[in-house]
Each structure stands twice: as C-alpha cells, then as structure tokens.
Amino acid sequence: MAVDLLLGLQWGDEGKGKIVDVLTSNYDIIARFQGGPNAGHTLEFDGIKHVLRTIPSGIFHESAINLVGNGVVIDPVVFVQELDGLDQFNIDYKKKLVLSRKAHIILPTHRLLDAASETAKGKAKIGSTLKGIGPTYMDKTGRNGIRIGDLELDNWKEKYRALANKHEALIGFHDVKIQYDLKELEDEFFTAVDRLKELTFIDSEAYLHDAMDAGKSILAEGAQGSLLDIDFGTYPYVTSSNTTAAGACTGLGVAPNQIGEVFGIFKAYTTRVGSGPFPTELFDDTGAEMAKVGHEFGAVTGRPRRCGWLDLVALKYTCRVNGVTQLMMMKGDVLSGFDKLEVCTAYKYKGETITHLPFNIEPENVTPIYTKFDCWKEDLTQMSDPSQFPKELNEYIDFLEKELQIPIKIVSVGPDRTQTIHR
Ligand code: GDP
Ligand code: IMO
Ligand code: MG
Numbered sequence: 562m563a564v565d566l567l568l569g570l571q572w573g574d575e576g577k578g579k580i581v582d583v584l585t586s587n588y589d590i591i592a593r594f595q596g597g598p599n600a601g602h603t604l605e606f607d608g609i610k611h612v613l614r615t616i617p618s619g620i621f622h623e624s625a626i627n628l629v630g631n632g633v634v635i636d637p638v639v640f641v642q643e644l645d646g647l648d649q650f651n652i653d654y655k656k657k658l659v660l661s662r663k664a665h666i667i668l669p670t671h672r673l674l675d676a677a678s679e680t681a682k683g684k685a686k687i688g689s690t691l692k693g694i695g696p697t698y699m700d701k702t703g704r705n706g707i708r709i710g711d712l713e714l715d716n717w718k719e720k721y722r723a724l725a726n727k728h729e730a731l732i733g734f735h736d737v738k739i740q741y742d743l744k745e746l747e748d749e750f751f752t753a754v755d756r757l758k759e760l761t762f763i764d765s766e767a768y769l770h771d772a773m774d775a776g777k778s779i780l781a782e783g784a785q786g787s788l789l790d791i792d793f794g795t796y797p798y799v800t801s802s803n804t805t806a807a808g809a810c811t812g813l814g815v816a817p818n819q820i821g822e823v824f825g826i827f828k829a830y831t832t833r834v835g836s837g838p839f840p841t842e843l844f845d846d847t848g849a850e851m852a853k854v855g856h857e858f859g860a861v862t863g864r865p866r867r868c869g870w871l872d873l874v875a876l877k878y879t880c881r882v883n884g885v886t887q888l889m890m891m892k893g894d895v896l897s898g899f900d901k902l903e904v905c906t907a908y909k910y911k912g913e914t915i916t917h918l919p920f921n922i923e924p925e926n927v928t929p930i931y932t933k934f935d936c937w938k939e940d941l942t943q944m945s946d947p948s949q950f951p952k953e954l955n956e957y958i959d960f961l962e963k964e965l966q967i968p969i970k971i972v973s974v975g976p977d978r979t980q981t982i983h984r
C-alpha cells in the first residue's frame with residue numbers, strides 16, 4: 562500500500578489542516594513528517610475552530626492513528642497545551658496518538674537561542690515564529706540533540722544539563738540581552754515531559770512498514786510550505802526542515818517508491834508571514850482586502866500575513882519539486898467580487914522574460930508579468946457542487962490546470978469541513 566502525501570505549495574498556511582481533516586476518513590494513519598510548533602493547522606467543524614501545532618490533523622476522527630514522525634521537532638510544553646485543548650473535547654488521544662522515538666525535542670534554551678539569534682540579526686531577521694525550530698534542527702544535524710527515545714533512558718537529564726549549559730554559553734555569545742528565568746522554564750518543561758511520557762513512544766519507521774505490509778492506508782501531513790523548504794525555499798528566509806516531498810521520506814522512513822498520490826495545496830492567491838522576498842505582494846487596497854476577507858492573520862503568532870496575487874512561476878516550480886499529482890485550491894471564496902484577478906505567469910529578470918524561479922527573487926531583481934482575469938461575483942461559500950461554479954471561476958481553474966498540467970481535484974470555498982467541493 563502506498564503512502565499519500567499532502568503538502569503546502571506556497572509559504573505555508575494554505576489550508577493543510579482543513580484538508581487533512583477532510584481526507585482522514587479515507588486513511589488508517591495520519592503521519593506528520595517535519596516541522597514543529599511553528600505550524601498552526603486550523604480545522605473547523607460543528608461551529609468550532611481548532612488549531613493544531615504538532616499533533617496531526619486527523620486527531621478528531623474516531624478511528625485513525627495519528628503519528629508524529631521522526632522528522633518532527635517536539636516542544637513538550639506546547640504539546641501538552643495541545644493535549645489540554647483536546648481534553649476539552651473529550652478526545653481520547655491516548656489510544657490514537659503515537660510519537661516516534663527518533664523525533665527531536667525542543668528545549669527551553671532552543672527557544673531562547675532562537676530569540677537571541679533573531680534579535681542579533683536586527684533588520685535581517687528571518688521573522689521566525691521563535692519556537693526554537695532552527696536551533697533544534699541545528700542540534701539534530703550537529704549530532705547533539707535529545708530525542709523522544711532518550712526520555713526512556715535513566716541518564717537523559719545529564720545529557721539535558723550538558724546541552725542546556727552549552728546553549729546558555731551560546732546565548733551569551735550573541736551580543737544581545739535576552740531576559741529569562743531558566744529555573745521557571747525548566748520547571749514547566751520537566752512537568753510537560755512527565756505528561757508526554759504517558760503517551761506511546763514507538764519505532765515509527767518499523768510501525769509504518771508493518772502498517773504498509775498489512776495493507777493500511779497512510780496519509781503523510783506536511784507543515785509549512787515548499788517555498789519555506791531549507792533547500793528549495795527562499796533561503797535564508799525559510800524554515801529549517803525539508804517541507805517538500807523528499808522530507809516525507811526522511812521524516813517517516815518511507816522509501817520514494819512507496820509514495821502514491823502527492824496532494825499539493827495552494828490558495829487562489831498568495832500569502833506569506835515573516836520576512837523574505839514575495840514578488841507578487843500587493844501593498845494596495847486589493848492586498849488589504851484579501852487580508853481582511855481572508856482573515857489573514859497567523860494561527861501561531863497572530864501576525865498579519867502579507868497578501869498578493871497567485872504566482873504561477875513559483876507554483877510550477879513547487880509542483881515540480883514535489884511531483885504533485887493532484888491539486889487542491891483553497892479560499893477562492895475570498896476573491897468573490899474583486900474587480901479583476903491577476904496571475905503572475907512570468908518574471909522580468911535582468912532584462913529577460915523567464916518562467917523559472919531564479920536564485921534570487923528579491924524585488925530589485927524580479928518584476929512579475931501578469932495575466933488578467935475577470936473575477937467571479939457570486940458567493941461561493943454555500944456551493945456544494947462544481948456545476949454551481951460561476952463561469953469566471955471555471956475559467957480560472959481551467960487556466961491553472963492547463964498551465965500546471967495537473968488536475969485541481971478539490972476546491973475549498975470556506976473554512977468549514979463541509980465547504981469542500983470535489984471535482
Ligand atoms: P495550514 O497551516 O496550511 O493548515 O493553514 P492555516 O490553518 O494556518 O490557515 C488557513 C486559514 O484559512 C485557516 O484560518 C482556515 O480556517 C482558513 N481556510 C481554509 N480553507 C479555507 C477556504 O477555502 N476559505 C476560507 N475563507 N478560509 C479557509
Ligand atoms: P504552517 O504549517 C507560515 C515561517 C515563519 C518565518 C519562517 C521561519 O502553519 O503552514 P521558523 O519558526 O520555522 O524559524 O520560521 O517560516 N513559518 C511559517 N509560515 N506557516 C507556517 O506553518 C510556518 N512555519 C514557519 O513565519 O518566516
Ligand atoms: Mg498555518
């Protein structure tokens with residue numbers, strides 16, 4: 562049985578959480594493969610909105626097992642807050658939530674290091690969510706990290722102390738003042754670790770291999786978006802993991818030839834939170850309108866998301882890097898009633914017209930070239946079938962499918978589970 566992947570094709574917040582929740586009824590296992598609590602995945606049903614950070618977005622379904630893979634970085638403090646959130650809805654997560662022993666742990670000092678590093682960068686800051694993601698992955702690749710499986714060993718606190726001491730020295734190395742009370746942070750951390758230890762830790766790659774042998778269906782859930790990928794994103798304004806399809810192989814222990822469908826999610830426009838280049842960004846009333854109607858505020862930090870037109874140059878690139886087999890277009894409802902729509906189909910780059918993403922997409926190098934479309938006027942949010950789509954929406958979808966050569970199989974017309982139209 563193949564493993565299907567679901568991942569974001571832009572700069573994150575495409576609506577991954579919503580679609581994973583919608584698709585969960587088709588799968589036995591939902592497995593998060595990278596990132597950490599920098600993610601905020603929103604699900605809405607029965608009039609209630611839930612935001613998940615590390616826990617896979619299948620957790621609200623009765624039957625599916627939700628697996629946190631080895632490629633994920635876990636902050637016990639945030640994780641326990643998520644569990645508390647689930648407790649409010651009587652979700653029996655102990656039976657259906659499992660954690661990879663190989664997943665790395667975010668320590669309180671990783672968060673402090675993130676803050677020190679960002680402050681020291683000044684204007685060049687990444688715009689990190691400050692959840693300790695970068696420093697934790699640095700310790701992973703530097704071979705110093707502490708993993709979930711270490712919590713089962715007697716001496717893990719010695720390892721913790723040595724690493725935390727090193728981090729304190731590193732914080733001092735940054736020429737900035739960071740106020741903190743480590744004792745307080747550690748009390749909170751160790752209490753959270755005790756709670757985490759009540760959950761099931763597994764050798765997740767073996768678990769998934771057995772599941773595949775037994776014919777179980779698996780959906781791998783990505784976090785962030787392809788343009789935030791450490792290798793293929795807009796470096797250095799990226800996150801610290803491989804958010805693209807290859808990250809699912811390393812983040813779960815799944816071989817490339819076991820990958821089935823690759824579901825790529827994109828918004829009908831583009832958003833970005835944090836710093837970094839964004840060629841189609843709008844600084845006018847249209848951009849402000851997208852932000853307002855689309856409620857474009859970060860699910861994790863509450864920061865306003867920058868908004869702009871759909872960038873087909875970037876979307877073609879991310880479809881290619883991921884091997885996307887099916888597309889899902891989100892938030893078309895937000896654009897209803899706009900005067901016109903624009904889609905960037907090429908860049909003017911050093912005097913030439915190009916249709917690939919160059920090394921440097923800073924505004925001084927790249928000017929987007931747009932194709933204009935009429936916009937639909939109808940409210941899409943109550944629609945339930947593609948036959949109800951206005952002509953302009955069909956034209957927009959047809960154009961994108963033709964350009965990308967990949968079918969758009971789901972059109973999402975609102976945040977709720979039910980506002981999902983299959984084509
Ligand atoms: P994720 O990180 O990819 O899971 O996405 P987020 O949850 O951070 O951001 C997506 C936001 O858009 C959330 O507030 C969703 O509830 C909302 N959303 C998802 N799909 C749609 C849609 O089709 N229309 C509208 N209006 N909102 C949507
Ligand atoms: P989901 O899964 C949008 C952005 C941050 C910052 C950069 C690096 O909800 O789509 P980090 O905290 O990783 O050091 O931040 O990446 N970023 C996201 N933007 N959605 C996310 O996750 C993001 N996770 C990180 O804003 O620009
Ligand atoms: Mg999000």
